[in-house]
Amino acid sequence: MTLEELAVVTELRLPIKIIILNNHALGMVRQWQETFYDERYSQSLLTVQPDFVKLAESYGIRGERVDSAAQAERIFAEVMTNDEPVLIDCRVRQMANVYPMVAPGKGLNEMIGVRP
Numbered sequence: 001m002t003l004e005e006l007a008v009v010t011e012l013r014l015p016i017k018i019i020i021l022n023n024h025a026l027g028m029v030r031q032w033q034e035t036f037y038d039e040r041y042s043q044s045l046l047t048v049q050p051d052f053v054k055l056a057e058s059y060g061i062r063g064e065r066v067d068s069a070a071q072a073e074r075i076f077a078e079v080m081t082n083d084e085p086v087l088i089d090c091r092v093r094q095m096a097n098v099y100p101m102v103a104p105g106k107g108l109n110e111m112i113g114v115r116p
Contacts, residue, residue, distance in 0.1 A: 006059040006087075015083040018061075020052055023094045031097050035112075036104055045094070056087035066090040 009016060021027075030044040056063030062084055066072045072090065079086040099113025 003055075003059075006056065006061060009085045010059045010061060014085055016085055017079060018056075018085070018087040020087070020089050021092055022049075022052070022089050023092045023096060024049065025094050027098065028101070030094075031101065032104075034095075034097070035101075052087060052089040062086045064088045 005018075008014070009018075023030075024046050026044045026046070030041060033039065033041050033044055053063030053065050062079070064075050064079065064086065066075055066088060075088060079088065100111040101113060102108060102111050
């Protein structure tokens with residue numbers, strides 16, 4: 001996502017929902033560094049990032065932050081039933097991994113985390 005997309009959403013009043021799964025990291029890069037490079041993290045853990053709710057609001061888009069499952073249920077139920085653009089910053093654990101993934105040098109038929 002870049003700022004230009006937020007400008008287009010505002011200008012055209014597109015009724016889309018932008019959901020950021022925010023782990024304060026470059027998620028797949030961090031996961032590769034953990035899994036394949038002996039946890040040698042390099043520039044993948046983000047200590048500085050914008051307040052995405054305020055950023056959305058600066059474009060005239062409703063912004064929401066989700067820190068818990070209870071908040072997620074309430075906010076998603078509310079925003080998914082309207083026609084306004086919304087940006088939702090969902091905070092997730094920084095070290096949570098996502099599967100399936102493809103290991104270096106492997107093919108899509110050799111993904112990790114897929115049951116045969």
